[in-house]
Amino acid sequence: MDKKINLSESQMPTHWYNLMADLPKPMQPALHPGTKQPLGPSDLAPLFPMSLIEQEVSTQRWIEIPEAVQKVYRIWRPTPLIRATGLEAALETPAEIWFKWEGVSPAGSHKPNTAVPQAYYNAKEGIRRITTETGAGQWGCSMAYASAQFGLSCTVYMVKVSYNQKPYRAAMMRAYGAECIPSPSDRTASGRAALEADPDTNGSLGNAISEAVEDALNDPTAHYALGSVLNHVLIHQSVVGLEARKQFEIAGRWPDVLVGCCGGGSNFAGFTFPFLPEKLDGSKKIRLVGVEPAACPTLTRGKMAYDFGDTAGFTPLMRMYTLGSHFMPPGFHAGGLRYHGMAPMVSAAVEQGLAEAIAVPQLETFAAGLLFAKVEGIMPAPESCHALRAAIMEAERCKREGKKEVIAFNLTGHGHMDMSAYNAYLDGKLSNNHYDEAALVESLKHLPEVK
Amino acid sequence: MDKKINLSESQMPTHWYNLMADLPKPMQPALHPGTKQPLGPSDLAPLFPMSLIEQEVSTQRWIEIPEAVQKVYRIWRPTPLIRATGLEAALETPAEIWFKWEGVSPAGSHKPNTAVPQAYYNAKEGIRRITTETGAGQWGCSMAYASAQFGLSCTVYMVKVSYNQKPYRAAMMRAYGAECIPSPSDRTASGRAALEADPDTNGSLGNAISEAVEDALNDPTAHYALGSVLNHVLIHQSVVGLEARKQFEIAGRWPDVLVGCCGGGSNFAGFTFPFLPEKLDGSKKIRLVGVEPAACPTLTRGKMAYDFGDTAGFTPLMRMYTLGSHFMPPGFHAGGLRYHGMAPMVSAAVEQGLAEAIAVPQLETFAAGLLFAKVEGIMPAPESCHALRAAIMEAERCKREGKKEVIAFNLTGHGHMDMSAYNAYLDGKLSNNHYDEAALVESLKHLPEVK
Numbered sequence: 001m002d003k004k005i006n007l008s009e010s011q012m013p014t015h016w017y018n019l020m021a022d023l024p025k026p027m028q029p030a031l032h033p034g035t036k037q038p039l040g041p042s043d044l045a046p047l048f049p050m051s052l053i054e055q056e057v058s059t060q061r062w063i064e065i066p067e068a069v070q071k072v073y074r075i076w077r078p079t080p081l082i083r084a085t086g087l088e089a090a091l092e093t094p095a096e097i098w099f100k101w102e103g104v105s106p107a108g109s110h111k112p113n114t115a116v117p118q119a120y121y122n123a124k125e126g127i128r129r130i131t132t133e134t135g136a137g138q139w140g141c142s143m144a145y146a147s148a149q150f151g152l153s154c155t156v157y158m159v160k161v162s163y164n165q166k167p168y169r170a171a172m173m174r175a176y177g178a179e180c181i182p183s184p185s186d187r188t189a190s191g192r193a194a195l196e197a198d199p200d201t202n203g204s205l206g207n208a209i210s211e212a213v214e215d216a217l218n219d220p221t222a223h224y225a226l227g228s229v230l231n232h233v234l235i236h237q238s239v240v241g242l243e244a245r246k247q248f249e250i251a252g253r254w255p256d257v258l259v260g261c262c263g264g265g266s267n268f269a270g271f272t273f274p275f276l277p278e279k280l281d282g283s284k285k286i287r288l289v290g291v292e293p294a295a296c297p298t299l300t301r302g303k304m305a306y307d308f309g310d311t312a313g314f315t316p317l318m319r320m321y322t323l324g325s326h327f328m329p330p331g332f333h334a335g336g337l338r339y340h341g342m343a344p345m346v347s348a349a350v351e352q353g354l355a356e357a358i359a360v361p362q363l364e365t366f367a368a369g370l371l372f373a374k375v376e377g378i379m380p381a382p383e384s385c386h387a388l389r390a391a392i393m394e395a396e397r398c399k400r401e402g403k404k405e406v407i408a409f410n411l412t413g414h415g416h417m418d419m420s421a422y423n424a425y426l427d428g429k430l431s432n433n434h435y436d437e438a439a440l441v442e443s444l445k446h447l448p449e450v451k
Numbered sequence: 452m453d454k455k456i457n458l459s460e461s462q463m464p465t466h467w468y469n470l471m472a473d474l475p476k477p478m479q480p481a482l483h484p485g486t487k488q489p490l491g492p493s494d495l496a497p498l499f500p501m502s503l504i505e506q507e508v509s510t511q512r513w514i515e516i517p518e519a520v521q522k523v524y525r526i527w528r529p530t531p532l533i534r535a536t537g538l539e540a541a542l543e544t545p546a547e548i549w550f551k552w553e554g555v556s557p558a559g560s561h562k563p564n565t566a567v568p569q570a571y572y573n574a575k576e577g578i579r580r581i582t583t584e585t586g587a588g589q590w591g592c593s594m595a596y597a598s599a600q601f602g603l604s605c606t607v608y609m610v611k612v613s614y615n616q617k618p619y620r621a622a623m624m625r626a627y628g629a630e631c632i633p634s635p636s637d638r639t640a641s642g643r644a645a646l647e648a649d650p651d652t653n654g655s656l657g658n659a660i661s662e663a664v665e666d667a668l669n670d671p672t673a674h675y676a677l678g679s680v681l682n683h684v685l686i687h688q689s690v691v692g693l694e695a696r697k698q699f700e701i702a703g704r705w706p707d708v709l710v711g712c713c714g715g716g717s718n719f720a721g722f723t724f725p726f727l728p729e730k731l732d733g734s735k736k737i738r739l740v741g742v743e744p745a746a747c748p749t750l751t752r753g754k755m756a757y758d759f760g761d762t763a764g765f766t767p768l769m770r771m772y773t774l775g776s777h778f779m780p781p782g783f784h785a786g787g788l789r790y791h792g793m794a795p796m797v798s799a800a801v802e803q804g805l806a807e808a809i810a811v812p813q814l815e816t817f818a819a820g821l822l823f824a825k826v827e828g829i830m831p832a833p834e835s836c837h838a839l840r841a842a843i844m845e846a847e848r849c850k851r852e853g854k855k856e857v858i859a860f861n862l863t864g865h866g867h868m869d870m871s872a873y874n875a876y877l878d879g880k881l882s883n884n885h886y887d888e889a890a891l892v893e894s895l896k897h898l899p900e901v902k
Contacts, residue, residue, distance in 0.1 A: 002459060002460040002461070002525075003460065003525045003526065004460065004525070006457050006459070008453060008457070009453040009454065009455065010453070074453075074454045074455070075454065075537075075827060075828050076828065082526075086526075104555060105828075106824075106827075106828025106829055106830070107828075108867070145828055148825045148826075149828075167870070167871070167874070168619075168867070168868070168870035168871070171870035171871065171873055171874040171877075172830060172867075172870055172873075174873075174874070174877055175821055175824050175830060175870070175873045175877070176824060176825060177825055370626055373557075373626050373627060374599045374627060374628055375599075376526060376557075377526050377527065377556075377557025377558075377563075377596055377600075378557055379557070379623060379626060414867075416559070416619070416623075416865075416867040416868060417619070417867060417870075419618070419619035419622035419623055419626070420618070420619070420622065422622055422625075422626050423618070423622040423625070426622075426625055426626070
């Protein structure tokens with residue numbers, strides 16, 4: 001059998017899959033942060049185009065992928081499904097290990113899967129500029145790339161400490177024609193306030209979100225874009241799992257376990273949810289495993305409750321697993337997984353028993369990444385190393401139990417711009433930073449009250 | 452038609468193509484640097500395995516690709532042939548522009564195509580360690596990766612200025628398990644001599660070659676590996692062109708012009724030479740265009756003559772286009788193209804009228820790279836931008852002449868680790884550094900005398 005299962009462009013999905021159509025119990029609506037009443041479309045209109053607001057609340061199972069979006073997807077999609085034969089051999093496992101390789105996209109991760117439709121819908125509704133924030137820089141690069149495809153300007157507020165630590169990411173956004181601004185900046189009132197409070201601040205994702213939202217609200221030709229958490233983002237990412245389904249069909253396999261890392265939840269949802277209909281109707285068995293960093297254990301230690309998406313409390317209240325919007329996880333290198341909440345749709349899937357979650361410590365994720373680089377060649381992003389680590393744990397379990405299961409994980413991106421993190425690991429400078437247990441207990445006591 | 456032409460693994464070439472079988476006039480042999488007599492296999496045996504020495508002088512048209520090498524190739528090969536529809540639209544050209552995308556390899560360029568067989572043959576003949584040098588780092592990463600595939604240790608001498616400027620490249624070699632040493636180092640006599648002469652030296656490729664060769668000669672379990680110039684390297688790279696031929700057949704096209712950048716010459720040869728048999732027997736027309744930096748114009752301003760491959764005069768004398776082994780080109784960002792000589796096989800193809808050459812200045816190559824990133828997504832390596840720039844010039848010519856030609860170029864690698872160069876360009880800090888005309892004239896007067 002081939003090592004890689006490739007699809008032709010004619011086999012690409014023409015529709016995205018929306019789990020909201022199939023969830024046994026419907027999701028609770030998002031609430032207005034002030035009134036705490038269910039959010040209406042008009043509440044979101046200053047920030048998002050109507051097509052995305054409709055997708056946000058849609059219970060349609062299939063949502064058509066516009067032809068213009070498919071055309072851009074074809075630049076790198078379909079992505080290959082690859083059998084990690086080298087890893088199987090290294091682990092001496094009877095299991096098969098497969099991975100969906102999303103790092104082949106221009107920006108190097110799965111993020112363009114939603115950046116492209118977001119840019120498209122905004123351009124179609126007459127918007128001229130996108131504002132967004134970025135932490136590690138993967139999302140900023142993706143939105144910069146997607147904006148260029150549809151002639152939009154793009155302004156990215158990048159957390160200042162990342163801006164300084166990852167100059168290549170900022171350079172890539174710039175090369176795609178976007179403006180990348182270290183946050184906090186003097187461009188916005190919230191930025192100026194943060195700088196006044198502490199001129200030497202490192203910045204935070206919460207503050208960068210505030211700046212991007214404020215910038216969009218002050219410019220009628222601009223909209224804001226978010227790279228995870230929201231329903232429409234998860235829906236767009238379903239293109240990953242839909243392709244993987246077809247590829248497993250070609251390989252004559254049905255996976256036993258699907259693994260994805262969980263930060264906001266979009267890659268995990270996109271990769272795994274398209275396999276749920278058969279689990280829901282009982283015709284097939286499949287396990288969905290979400291993997292989070294032990295230092296930020298939203299699904300495994302958080303509470304299912306209404307909470308804000310940001311630190312300042314500007315965003316709607318969403319019902320989700322959360323560590324509390326003021327909870328401050330310790331620093332670690334998988335910046336894309338350092339978020340206090342979890343996508344409401346992923347939270348619902350876990351609450352309803354469709355998916356499970358585990359947390360893994362940082363050091364073993366880097367060890368997994370280095371093993372993978374040696375035996376499969378690809379240098380995975382630190383976030384992707386979490387999924388990889390959990391896939392290895394499943395393969396080790398299969399070895400102990402003598403089971404020939406089919407394990408698949410989503411390899412969300414390459415680590416070409418994260419080599420300093422690998423260097424730090426090899427230099428013995430990393431540890432399994434633990435969060436502050438007392439602070440977490442305290443944080444969970446003070447979630448917003450909602451009747 | 453699909454944007455990308457993918458081959459299945461069963462369509463991968465099983466043999467490499469060797470132009471030496473088809474060259475109208477045979478190539479002149481390499482000469483011993485001391486005796487200036489034709490080189491025998493025993494002269495090379497301390498550095499290279501016998502299988503590679505045989506390939507070096509082979510006139511067989513087809514050389515079998517070992518199954519173990521094919522197995523590793525399958526990690527990323529076959530690579531896609533992609534139609535640059537976005538670039539065509541941006542240029543408003545009637546021509547078709549296609550590119551072979553070699554940046555999908557683990558190390559991010561075409562270099563593993565030869566690193567893998569070199570590691571394989573060395574391992575097979577009992578060698579335990581590979582020594583090599585690297586300038587910009589692409590080759591060092593590739594050899595580090597390939598060594599890991601066959602259980603070999605790998606020592607890379609990296610030019611010190613690059614080691615300091617490109618820490619991500621050094622980190623990648625380290626992640627693959629190689630030792631990457633800034634050169635000159637105190638590991639070798641030639642390194643110590645260089646350090647004694649100037650403790651603050653930036654190092655040079657010539658010195659790094661000397662260190663790697665010396666290291667291999669002093670260890671009977673070690674061999675040396677080279678990433679371009681030599682015949683066996685060019686032969687291995689033919690896998691690129693052989694795949695492209697099949698892909699063009701599937702697309703129902705025969706290209707009018709093939710373009711590749713030229714440093715040592717291996718990617719250009721690998722991409723274009725497999726299309727030569729039809730040109731040689733007169734059954735089809737095709738133009739082969741080698742593109743070099745205007746600041747280091749080996750093919751367009753050099754002399755066809757016997758010269759050394761290195762500065763110190765340790766290597767055999769090869770008959771090739773050369774600027775003189777002491778010629779010092781100005782600094783520029785396509786480090787992989789900064790070499791005084793050109794592969795003897797490429798030199799022979801140009802001398803015999805099978806290929807042509809042009810030189811392009813630095814600034815327009817970066818402009819081309821940024822245009823390409825915006826319309827096609829991929830961020831090309833500075834070296835690859837030279838081929839891209841020439842392909843654009845061909846497409847512009849087609850527009851002027853109203854011709855629907857099929858243009859194809861080899862996109863040899865991504866620029867993820869070269870973003871500081873793009874930043875420098877966007878900051879207006881780059882120029883079209885010109886070489887010293889008087890120094891070149893002088894250098895060409897003092898090539899080694901060979902009777």
